Amino acid sequence: MQPNPILFSGNANRELAEKIATYLAVPLGEAQIRYFSDGEIWVKYNQNIRGADVFIIQPTNSPAVNLIELFIMIDAARRASAARITAVISYFGYARQDRKDQPRVAITAKLIANLLTTSGADRILTMDLHAPQIQGFFDIPVDHLYSATILADYFRKLDIPEVTVVSPDIGGITLARAYAKRLNAPLAIIDKRRPKPNESEVMHIIGSVKDRNILIIDDLIDTAGTLCNAAAALRNNGCRDIFVACTHPILSGPAIERLQEAPIKKIVVTDSVYLPSEKLIQKIEVQTASKLFGEAIKRIHSEESISSLFN
Numbered sequence: 109m110q111p112n113p114i115l116f117s118g119n120a121n122r123e124l125a126e127k128i129a130t131y132l133a134v135p136l137g138e139a140q141i142r143y144f145s146d147g148e149i150w151v152k153y154n155q156n157i158r159g160a161d162v163f164i165i166q167p168t169n170s171p172a173v174n175l176i177e178l179f180i181m182i183d184a185a186r187r188a189s190a191a192r193i194t195a196v197i198s199y200f201g202y203a204r205q206d207r208k209d210q211p212r213v214a215i216t217a218k219l220i221a222n223l224l225t226t227s228g229a230d231r232i233l234t235m236d237l238h239a240p241q242i243q244g245f246f247d248i249p250v251d252h253l254y255s256a257t258i259l260a261d262y263f264r265k266l267d268i269p270e271v272t273v274v275s276p277d278i279g280g281i282t283l284a285r286a287y288a289k290r291l292n293a294p295l296a297i298i299d300k301r302r303p304k305p306n307e308s309e310v311m312h313i314i315g316s317v318k319d320r321n322i323l324i325i326d327d328l329i330d331t332a333g334t335l336c337n338a339a340a341a342l343r344n345n346g347c348r349d350i351f352v353a354c355t356h357p358i359l360s361g362p363a364i365e366r367l368q369e370a371p372i373k374k375i376v377v378t379d380s381v382y383l384p385s386e387k388l389i390q391k392i393e394v395q396t397a398s399k400l401f402g403e404a405i406k407r408i409h410s411e412e413s414i415s416s417l418f419n
Contacts, residue, residue, distance in 0.1 A: 110160050113409040116153070118166035118181060120174040121382040124198060125165040127398030132406060137162075141177060149176055151184045161409050162190040163233075165401075168201035168220065169358060169381045175201070175220070179227040186228030194231040194408060195224055196401060198380040199328075199356045203238035206245075221245040233404055235380060235397060236327045236355040240282075251414055253404055255355040255378050256283070258395050260290040262376055263323060263353060270348075272296050272320040276338040284325040287353065293323070298338050318346035328356035329377075332363040336370040343371045356380050357394075359387050367391060 116137040117125030129136040138154035162185045166178040178195060185193045202216035217239070224232065225248055232246060235253040243250040263271075274296045275284035281297060288295040296315025322342050329335055329352075339350050350372045357377040359367075364387055367375065377383075378397040388394070400417065407414045 113163050113405055114155075114157055114160045115163050115165060115405070116181065116185075118164065118174065118177040120167050120169065120177070121165070121198060121379070123382060124167075124379050124396075124398055124401075127379075127396055128165060128196075128402045128405065131398050131402035139181070141181075147173075149173070149180050151177075151180045153184060153188055157185060158189040159191045161192050161194075163194045163196050163405050165196040165198070167199035167381050168197055169199050169356075170201065170360070175223075179223060182224070182227040182229050192230045193228055194233055194405075195229045196405065197232060197234045198378075198397060198401065199358075200234045200237055200242070203242055206239045206242055217242045218245045224248075231408070233401070233408065235378075235400070236283075238327055239279075251404060251408065253397075253400055253414075254286070254418055255380075255397060255400075256286050256290065257417065258378060258397060258400060259353040259355070259376055260287050262395055263287075263351070264291060266351075268321045268323065268349075268351065270320050271323050271351075272315065272317055272347075274298065274315075274317070274322050274324045274338070274342065276324055276326050276334050280326060283327060287323065287325050291323070298341065313341060313345055317342055320347055322347045322350045324350065324352045326352070326354045328358055329354050329363060329367075329375075330358045331361045332359070332366040332370070335372075336366045339370045339372050349373045352376065357383055357387070357392070359383070364389060 112134050114137045115129050116139045140152045142150045164181050168175045182193055202220050205216040232250045236255050243252055271293050273284050273288040273293045275281050276298050296317050299312040352372055352375040354377045375392045377394055379394050380397055404414050
């Protein structure tokens with residue numbers, strides 16, 4: 109195996125890949141990704157990767173072409189005799205469909221796990237899976253990083269007085285509890301109902317939020333319906349300023365308009381997915397995850413433990 113890892117990037121978030129390469133002080137590998145006129149994807153590595161430790165950086169958010177690019181890049185690396193192929197998936201898309209919650213639906217999280225393995229990936233490196241148990245869907249090693257090491261430190265330095273950490277739904281309690289512990293803050297939970305996909309209704313707030321500053325913790329913001337409903341409910345219950353920490357800023361559909369109008373002071377996110385300039389509104393601040401991923405890649409390559417990165 110070569111002395112340094114070789115990093116390649118798909119088109120989904122090249123900015124993050126370049127930052128990771130800068131942190132590791134290695135050049136980003138040379139690969140061609142071309143599209144035929146009908147949309148078919150063609151990949152070629154322009155350097156020798158035989159016996160190399162290859163890391164392919166590509167989040168799998170929409171459009172689905174990001175997934176296909178990743179599969180083809182993995183397959184090309186396998187056929188070029190790379191010694192080990194790690195898919196660095198800063199955002200693991202299709203993770204919300206992780207169980208059969210109604211008849212005749214797919215479990216896409218398991219499907220994507222199977223396809224990544226079949227493509228030839230030897231290892232997965234990802235951050236803040238929508239459901240941590242998705243790690244069990246893989247038959248190859250999965251290293252699961254946590255953005256709390258980045259975002260909780262940011263809010264600790266911000267030193268918000270009288271802050272209460274809030275989970276916007278029951279499923280986010282574990283993540284919110286981790287922040288509450290790091291910030292030595294009380295925890296509150298919003299009980300919501302979801303009548304249909306991308307819609308939610310706040311039913312109850314469990315915990316005291318009156319006259320408190322609020323830090324809402326979520327793994328992703330998609331259409332921002334859940335987040336904005338939660339913020340409105342918290343404001344109606346007498347809270348003060350509302351801050352948000354979110355790992356994956358998907359921000360689809362009416363998300364930006366909703367966030368502009370919501371009673372939220374600041375939203376701090378990571379660069380796990382690419383955010384175009386039109387979505388970088390004044391309320392949003394981006395903290396890079398490149399150092400976290402870079403350190404994990406360094407340790408995977410040198411066969412060192414990465415468990416200390418979880419703390």
